[in-house]
Amino acid sequence: xxxxxxxxxxxxxxxxxxxxxxxEVAVHLILYVREVYPVGIFQKRKKYNVPVQMSCHxxxxxxIQDTLHCVKPLLEKGGGGGVWVTRFWSRGFLxxxxxxxxxxxxxxxxxxxxxxxxxxxxTQPPLLSISSDSLLSHVEQLLRAFILKISVCDAVLDHxxxxxxxxxxxxxxxxxxxxxxxxxxxxxxxxxLADEQDxxxxxxxxxxxxxxxxxxxxxxxxxxxxxxxxx
Numbered sequence: 177x178x179x180x181x182x183x184x185x186x187x188x189x190x191x192x193x194x195x196x197x198x199x200e201v202a203v204h205l206i207l208y209v210r211e212v213y214p215v216g217i218f219q220k221r222k223k224y225n226v227p228v229q230m231s232c233h234x235x236x237x238x239x240i241q242d243t244l245h246c247v248k249p250l251l252e253k254g255g256g257g258g259v260w261v262t263r264f265w266s267r268g269f270l271x272x273x274x275x276x277x278x279x280x281x282x283x284x285x286x287x288x289x290x291x292x293x294x295x296x297x298x299t300q301p302p303l304l305s306i307s308s309d310s311l312l313s314h315v316e317q318l319l320r321a322f323i324l325k326i327s328v329c330d331a332v333l334d335h336x337x338x339x340x341x342x343x344x345x346x347x348x349x350x351x352x353x354x355x356x357x358x359x360x361x362x363x364x365x366x367x368x369l370a371d372e373q374d375x376x377x378x379x380x381x382x383x384x385x386x387x388x389x390x391x392x393x394x395x396x397x398x399x400x401x402x403x404x405x406x407x
Contacts, residue, residue: 190392191251191300191392191393192248192249192251194312194315194319194392194393195251195279195298195393196244196245196247196248196251198319198322199244199247199279199296200240200241200244201223201224201228201230201323202281202294202296202322202323202326203240203281203344204218204228204229204230204231204240205228205229205230205323205326205327206281206283206294206326206342207231207342208229208231209229209326209327209329209330210283210292210330210333210336210340211336211340212283212336212340212341212342213231213233213236215229217231217232217233217236218230218231218232219232223323224316224319224320224323225316225320226320226323226324226327228323228327243344247276247279247346250276250346251276276298276346276347277297277298277299277347278295278296278297278298278345278346278347279295279296279298279344279345279346279347280293280294280295280296280344280345280346280347281293281294281342281343281344281345282294282342282343282344282345283336283340283341283342284340284341284342284343285336285337285339285340285405286337286338286339286340288341289377289402290375290376290377290400290402291336291337291340291401291402291405292333292336292399292400292401292402293345293377293380293399293400293401294326294397294399295397295398295399295400296395296396296397297395297396297397297398298393298394298395299393299394299395300392300393300394314390314391315390315392315393318388318390319388321386321388322385322386322388322395322397325385325386325397326385326397329385329399332383332399333383333399333401334401334405335405336405337405337406345375377400377402378402379403380400380401380402380403381400381401381402381403382398382399382400382401383398383399383400383401384396384397384398385397385398385399
């Protein structure tokens with residue numbers, strides 16, 4: 177077993193690639209399971225060796241891909257301070273700057289108040305102790321378990337009110353406000369300061385779903401659910 181630093185494996189790029197691929201699948205599946213969009217726009221695909229539901233709507237798919245493309249440099253290099261948003265069909269992308277600590281899929285009601293937050297809390301170990309031939313296979317197995325857990329999470333969550341939308345939040349570790357123009361990697365996909373109402377949820381119920389520990393990243397997934405969704 178060899179101990180390697182982040183620089184030895186271009187650590188940031190490896191983690192960013194793995195996470196962006198996983199998060200794309202996870203966002204699609206959350207939107208399907210929580211019925212944010214009609215089931216008719218989803219098709220069954222195979223990811224991580226398990227069946228998942230993925231959107232077949234071109235504009236929504238492009239929006240999710242563009243969102244993650246904008247997040248990728250932050251996963252690779254880090255960022256920092258503020259709350260930013262770009263809108264799509266009243267669905268949004270919000271950026272809570274502060275190097276990425278959390279990625280959060282937020283489901284909003286008709287008044288754009290959060291009813292659920294799927295929180296992917298991400299940490300990265302300073303050193304890697306890995307066997308390179310088994311690393312990605314091991315991580316894929318761990319991520320598969322997350323996908324399976326998301327696919328059945330409606331069993332532990334209350335129904336959402338009709339007409340919900342969604343947003344994606346990214347929490348980072350300080351220092352990128354002054355670099356936002358450099359981080360904006362897609363033209364016409366700007367960072368915009370978000371409203372507090374898109375972010376705050378009063379006294380939510382916390383539901384742990386899954387945790388993982390690997391040599392390139394640690395992650396846990398939990399849901400914050402508003403107590404009274406209809407009010």
